[in-house]
Amino acid sequence: MDGFSRRDFLRTALMAGAYAGVSSLMPSSLAGDESEYNVLFIAVDDLRPQLGCYGVSKAKTPNIDALAASGTLFNRAYCQQAVCSPTRSSLLTGRRPDTTKVYDLQTHFRIALPDVVTLPEYFKQHGYFTQGLSKIYHPGFDDPQSWSVPHWGPTAPNYGDPEDLKAIREETQRLKQEGTFKENEVVQTDPNTGLTLRTKRGTMVKGPAWEAPDVADNVFADGMTADKAIECLNELKDKRFFLAVGFLKPHLPFVAPKKYYDLYADTKFTPADNPHLPTDCPELASAHWGELRAYKGMPKQGDLTEQQAVELIRGYHAAASYTDAQIGKVVNELDRLGLRKKTIIVLWGDHGWQLGEHGEWCKHTNFEEATRVPLIFSAPGQKKPGTKTDDLAEFVDVYPTLCDLAGLPIPKGLEGISLVPVMNDPKRPWKKAAFSQYPRPGNIMGYTMRTDRYRYTEWAESGKDRVSVELYDYKTDPKGNVSIAGKPENKELVAKLHKMLQDGWKSALPEGR
Numbered sequence: 230m231d232g233f234s235r236r237d238f239l240r241t242a243l244m245a246g247a248y249a250g251v252s253s254l255m256p257s258s259l260a261g262d263e264s265e266y267n268v269l270f271i272a273v274d275d276l277r278p279q280l281g282c283y284g285v286s287k288a289k290t291p292n293i294d295a296l297a298a299s300g301t302l303f304n305r306a307y308c309q310q311a312v313c314s315p316t317r318s319s320l321l322t323g324r325r326p327d328t329t330k331v332y333d334l335q336t337h338f339r340i341a342l343p344d345v346v347t348l349p350e351y352f353k354q355h356g357y358f359t360q361g362l363s364k365i366y367h368p369g370f371d372d373p374q375s376w377s378v379p380h381w382g383p384t385a386p387n388y389g390d391p392e393d394l395k396a397i398r399e400e401t402q403r404l405k406q407e408g409t410f411k412e413n414e415v416v417q418t419d420p421n422t423g424l425t426l427r428t429k430r431g432t433m434v435k436g437p438a439w440e441a442p443d444v445a446d447n448v449f450a451d452g453m454t455a456d457k458a459i460e461c462l463n464e465l466k467d468k469r470f471f472l473a474v475g476f477l478k479p480h481l482p483f484v485a486p487k488k489y490y491d492l493y494a495d496t497k498f499t500p501a502d503n504p505h506l507p508t509d510c511p512e513l514a515s516a517h518w519g520e521l522r523a524y525k526g527m528p529k530q531g532d533l534t535e536q537q538a539v540e541l542i543r544g545y546h547a548a549a550s551y552t553d554a555q556i557g558k559v560v561n562e563l564d565r566l567g568l569r570k571k572t573i574i575v576l577w578g579d580h581g582w583q584l585g586e587h588g589e590w591c592k593h594t595n596f597e598e599a600t601r602v603p604l605i606f607s608a609p610g611q612k613k614p615g616t617k618t619d620d621l622a623e624f625v626d627v628y629p630t631l632c633d634l635a636g637l638p639i640p641k642g643l644e645g646i647s648l649v650p651v652m653n654d655p656k657r658p659w660k661k662a663a664f665s666q667y668p669r670p671g672n673i674m675g676y677t678m679r680t681d682r683y684r685y686t687e688w689a690e691s692g693k694d695r696v697s698v699e700l701y702d703y704k705t706d707p708k709g710n711v712s713i714a715g716k717p718e719n720k721e722l723v724a725k726l727h728k729m730l731q732d733g734w735k736s737a738l739p740e741g742r
C-alpha cells in the first residue's frame with residue numbers, strides 16, 4: 230500500500246538486506262529480477278471457510294491448517310460477488326464488480342476494461358514468469374496476456390463410476406436427437422485478438438451430486454493439477470515465478486476418491502438448524518439453489534430430505550479434504566525444493582457456500598455464508614506467523630497485498646488496499662466495512678456491507694426508489710436468523726448504515742489509507 234507498510238514488513242524479513250533496493254523508483258522491467266520472492270497463488274473453487282483452521286473441528290484439512298499456522302488467517306474476509314466469474318474477475322483485476330461489469334458467467338472483464346493489467350500480468354511486467362494451471366479465470370474466459378506460457382487445464386472425467394458417465398452420455402445423446410441440446414456459444418470475440426469476450430451457455434447434463442469411487446487422486450482434475458504444479462515447480466525453481474494453481478473441488482458435484490469420504494465415515498453430520506429464510510427477510514434475498522437442483526436425484530422444487538442434506542454436507546467435507554490433500558502435495562514440493570523461504574503463498578476460496586443455512590444451498594446470495602471466504606497469506610519472514618485476525622478484508626485486497634509482500638509498487642486504480650499492515654499487527658483498527666453485491670433478474674442489484682457487528686443489505690431495481698432492506702446483528706443473532714431492519718427502534722441505525730453503504734468502500738478505509 231505504501232512505503233511505510235512495506236518497509237515495516239520487510240524490516241523483519243529474513244532477506245531484509247537483499248530487499249533494500251526494491252522500490253517504486255526501480256524500472257519496472259527490472260523489479261521482478263531483483264525481487265526475492267516467488268508467488269504461489271492457490272485458488273479453490275467454492276471453498277467456504279469450512280476448515281479446521283477456521284474452527285470447524287469436523288473438517289479434516291491438515292494441509293490448509295498447516296499453511297495457516299505459518300501465515301495469517303483472515304477470519305473475516307469477503308468476496309465481492311458470490312459466484313465464480315464475477316469474484317475471480319474482481320480479485321484478479323483488483324477492481325469491484327461495478328468496475329469490471331462482470332456480474333454473470335458470460336462476460337469477460339476485457340469488455341469493460343480492455344487495458345486493465347491483471348494481477349499475474351502485473352507480475353509478468355515486473356520480470357516474473359507467470360503460469361496458470363486449471364481454474365484461475367472462469368473457464369472459457371482465459372486471459373492469455375496474463376501468462377508467460379499458455380494456460381494449462383486438466384482433462385479428466387467428472388465422475389469415477391462408469392455407470393454415471395454412461396448415463397450422462399446417453400442423456401446428452403437423447404437431448405441431441407430430440408433437438409433440445411444446446412452447445413455453448415461464443416457470441417462476441419475481440420476483433421484483434423480473437424479472445425472470447427461473451428458467451429451463451431449451452432445445456433449441461435448433470436450426474437449425481439456426490440460420488441466416492443475408489444480411485445487414485447489423479448484420476449480426477451485436482452490430482453492431475455497437483456501433479457502438474459509439482460512438475461512446474463521443478464521447472465521454475467531457478468526462475469522468479471508467479472504460479473497460479475486452481476483446484477475445482479469442493480465445487481459440485483462432490484466427487485472425491487473414496488479415501489476422502491472414509492475420513493468422515495464416523496463423523497456425525499446434522500442439517501443446518503436454520504433451514505429457512507431469516508424472519509422479515511425479503512424474498513429477493515433467496516437464490517433457490519437451481520445449481521444443485523440440476524443434479525440427478527435432487528428435488529426440482531421444494532426441500533431436500535434430511536438424509537440428502539446430511540450426505541451433501543458430508544460430500545462437501547470430503548471434496549474439501551481431497552483438495553486439501555492436493556494443496557499439501559504442492560506446498561510440500563515447494564518445501565522439498567527449498568523454495569519456501571522465498572515464496573509468498575496465498576490461498577483463497579472464490580466465494581462462500583451455503584450448506585442449508587437460510588434454506589439455501591450453493592452461492593448466489595448476499596448472505597454471510599455465501600460472501601465469507603477463506604483467505605490465508607503465508608510469507609517468508611513474516612512478523613507474526615500463525616496468527617488470525619478479525620479485521621475485515623476483501624478480495625480486492627489480494628492484488629495490492631501480493632504487490633506489497635513482493636516489494637513491487639502498488640499500481641494505481643486498484644479498489645482494495647494492502648493487508649500487510651494487518652499481517653504485522655492483526656488487532657489494529659482497520660476497514661469499517663467489507664462490500665459485496667449480487668444481481669437479481671429485472672435489473673435489480675443487491676448491495677451488502679459487513680461491518681464489525683452488522684450485515685446491512687439493500688435490494689433495488691435500477692432507477693427505482695423502492696428498496697428492500699435487510700439488517701442482521703451478529704452480536705445478538707450470531708447466525709443472522711432475523712432481519713431487524715424494519716424495527717422502529719432501529720430507524721436511526723438503518724439510516725446510518727444506509728449512508729455508509731451509499732458512501733461506499735473508499736469511506737470505509739482505515740484512517741490514513
Ligand SMILES: [Ca+2]
Nearest residue numbers: 274275313579
Ligand atoms: Ca466458484
